[in-house]
Amino acid sequence: MSFIHTLVNGEQESFKPATLTPMQKMILRFVVVGLVYYGFAVVEGMIMRLYEITPIPTVPTQQFFAIMTAHPLVGIFGSTYAIVFGTFLFLVPFLMKKPLWSIPLANWTCGLLAVGTFTFWFAGFLSEYAPLYTLYWPLPADFTQFSLWGGTFFIVGIALVMVGTVLFVVNIFKTISYTPSGWAKQPAGALIASALGLSGLQAFFSKNKKEHLVSLPVAAIARGTVDTALNAGIILFTGVLILVYMVAALLGHDLRHSAVDALLYKNWFWWGLDLIADGLVLIFVAGTWYLLATLITGKKLYMENFARAALFVELVVSWTVWSHHLMSDQAQPGILKTVSGEMVTAFELITQGLAFFITLVTLWSARPLKMTHPLKFLLGGLLGFALAVPAGIMQADLGLNRILHNTQWIIGPHVHVAVLVGLTMTLYSAIYLLFPIVTNGAKLYSEKLAVFHFWAHLLGGIGMGAFMGMAGLQGMLRRSLYVHGEFNGYMILAALSGALLLFAFLAFFFNIVMSLGLKGVLAIFTPSALDTKDPLPAN
Amino acid sequence: MVDSSIVLWGQTLAYTFYVLAIMALMGWFAWRVTQPGESRDAKPALFYSFVAFLVVVGVSLHFITYYTIPWKPMDMHRATITPDKVFNISVASHTFTLPSEKLLVSCDDKVLFNVTSGDLTYGFGLFRNDHSMLFQMQVVPGHKNDLLWQFDKPGVYTIRSTEYSGPAGVNMTLKDVVVVSCGKS
Numbered sequence: 001m002s003f004i005h006t007l008v009n010g011e012q013e014s015f016k017p018a019t020l021t022p023m024q025k026m027i028l029r030f031v032v033v034g035l036v037y038y039g040f041a042v043v044e045g046m047i048m049r050l051y052e053i054t055p056i057p058t059v060p061t062q063q064f065f066a067i068m069t070a071h072p073l074v075g076i077f078g079s080t081y082a083i084v085f086g087t088f089l090f091l092v093p094f095l096m097k098k099p100l101w102s103i104p105l106a107n108w109t110c111g112l113l114a115v116g117t118f119t120f121w122f123a124g125f126l127s128e129y130a131p132l133y134t135l136y137w138p139l140p141a142d143f144t145q146f147s148l149w150g151g152t153f154f155i156v157g158i159a160l161v162m163v164g165t166v167l168f169v170v171n172i173f174k175t176i177s178y179t180p181s182g183w184a185k186q187p188a189g190a191l192i193a194s195a196l197g198l199s200g201l202q203a204f205f206s207k208n209k210k211e212h213l214v215s216l217p218v219a220a221i222a223r224g225t226v227d228t229a230l231n232a233g234i235i236l237f238t239g240v241l242i243l244v245y246m247v248a249a250l251l252g253h254d255l256r257h258s259a260v261d262a263l264l265y266k267n268w269f270w271w272g273l274d275l276i277a278d279g280l281v282l283i284f285v286a287g288t289w290y291l292l293a294t295l296i297t298g299k300k301l302y303m304e305n306f307a308r309a310a311l312f313v314e315l316v317v318s319w320t321v322w323s324h325h326l327m328s329d330q331a332q333p334g335i336l337k338t339v340s341g342e343m344v345t346a347f348e349l350i351t352q353g354l355a356f357f358i359t360l361v362t363l364w365s366a367r368p369l370k371m372t373h374p375l376k377f378l379l380g381g382l383l384g385f386a387l388a389v390p391a392g393i394m395q396a397d398l399g400l401n402r403i404l405h406n407t408q409w410i411i412g413p414h415v416h417v418a419v420l421v422g423l424t425m426t427l428y429s430a431i432y433l434l435f436p437i438v439t440n441g442a443k444l445y446s447e448k449l450a451v452f453h454f455w456a457h458l459l460g461g462i463g464m465g466a467f468m469g470m471a472g473l474q475g476m477l478r479r480s481l482y483v484h485g486e487f488n489g490y491m492i493l494a495a496l497s498g499a500l501l502l503f504a505f506l507a508f509f510f511n512i513v514m515s516l517g518l519k520g521v522l523a524i525f526t527p528s529a530l531d532t533k534d535p536l537p538a539n
Numbered sequence: 540m541v542d543s544s545i546v547l548w549g550q551t552l553a554y555t556f557y558v559l560a561i562m563a564l565m566g567w568f569a570w571r572v573t574q575p576g577e578s579r580d581a582k583p584a585l586f587y588s589f590v591a592f593l594v595v596v597g598v599s600l601h602f603i604t605y606y607t608i609p610w611k612p613m614d615m616h617r618a619t620i621t622p623d624k625v626f627n628i629s630v631a632s633h634t635f636t637l638p639s640e641k642l643l644v645s646c647d648d649k650v651l652f653n654v655t656s657g658d659l660t661y662g663f664g665l666f667r668n669d670h671s672m673l674f675q676m677q678v679v680p681g682h683k684n685d686l687l688w689q690f691d692k693p694g695v696y697t698i699r700s701t702e703y704s705g706p707a708g709v710n711m712t713l714k715d716v717v718v719v720s721c722g723k724s
Contacts, residue, residue: 061706065703065705130706131705132703136702136703139659139704139705142705145705145707257680262682263679302580303583303586306586328662328676328677329677330677330682330684330686338615342601346598346601349597350590350593350597353589354589357589358586360568361586364568365580367571367573367575367576368574371573382565383561383562386561387558390557393597393600394554397600397611398601398611398615399605399607399608399610399611400546402543402674402675402676403543403546403547403673405677405701406662406675406701406702407672413554473547473550475666475671475672477664477701479703480703482670486670
């Protein structure tokens, strides 16, 4: 078969979009959107890596920081949220063996994530709005440095993403608790209590042990979704606050910045941001590890009840851990720095360490296993968090934070290794595992490209994090520019590692497009011919 | 006082050792899990031992640093320590304003850097000539931002903002403005 034929029709024409259910089309749309925005984030990342070696003449400094502002938001909301939301909107009904509460609402979530991300990305690109994702007050409302209109559209884009997020939250909890038409009445309250861990907590203090009503992966999704909801509330509220200042300025009124306490705002915003970084990401990832381990091995999860309890602990930890971001803020109360910043943060080593251990033991119990793509990416994801979590615990120490805060150490070995190696490789594992299921058996175009994808991504991700970390230990700041080549040795090596990540993504994207064919990719966005709410076709 | 470069060296060593060990472990696991072998369920005792190990590691890190990194207890108790010297520094419109052209420090003096911001959130850090960091703190508008530090060897340091305050703040650097001298040096 010719290259062009395969490009148009897919590998051996094995992908038949006409056989897809609305649910399959829904998850595939999310994945396509997520992968496209992952591509945005990788290209942006490469631009920044090159800029850190030497400023690119055609990119003004303000545009560099505008890219730095959009980059994590595109990565988190446009890519990760899209892939995770789509996967979970498919998996919750699939695992509970009941229809999704609303497929149209799921498609709205996908559309709002796609449009919202493009809106804030484009607004940032055009206007060079660059207060960074941390939005430290009053920087986002500093209209002497940033465009008022650009900022307004930027915030509107974020708000659209958050509205889509709220719709996802509603859909997940309604799916867990509702009674589908023609079914016997479902115990909505008990299902929610089981999903959130309340019934498990009650059973812990009771002799009367009951079976859990929802499976462990669904419980993980529900608990992570709590943090997703709280985070959406915080970001929406903050967006409205910033918009008030913007609209007032547009109407010719200059509101006093000091009306908002900068430290209180920082606490508020970090509490919300940490619901992502130290909340839903860790909970969703742990739940995904458990699901992948049981699907790969076909065995029961090792110490399942403890795994369930650890997810509950992680949820509570995620609400009380934010102060490790304010350890260099001298006005922050010492008790918050010590208890929330140091001690509670240490619990993340415990909860994530347990998830790591439980997953490995479950895999070990089923050996010999075949080294499939899902298994190797799962091991990569586990390694990513095994590297990144201790790096984070070290910086969440009052002594070490004094010499690490805002250096490349934070963003390299901790953030990028956690996100690129830990989280993204876990997502790739799920994608490789679900690919034949959600495409009704479409064949992968190239096994060799998938192997290249794995090694290039793993080495690129770890390498980039490592070289950034080495620069950080030598004093290189994040969110800054060094125009005299002070750290060029490390930055060149980090850029080469970044290029590996880019090639890994291109190989994966090409492999998926060649597997589905361009016709197949386009057909994902047309309505399904099947009138069913089931995740998979009847035959 | 132990120099921060020594602490960073120790951290580099410890983390590098850990990284090599965990990568070796995962490599071994990936190979071994594909090999034939007896599939036994792990005993719960192994799990509980691992939990205890994580608890000990997580908590002990902070106690160890409290007793080995001298600026940590000094920072936590700085309100009760009388500094030998105080430098009041202000920042506004992306510019540091120092009390004098050079900040002169004698060895072993406990120096309080008291930095206030008139507009945005900034950072305040001291850097050696090789660009490595001595220390830093955040400078939040409307709040007290003070940091106590004891210098125990001669040196010349550059002040640099360690927090992003917009593109205009990229060059917030005052080169070689903190001078520490010991005895006749």
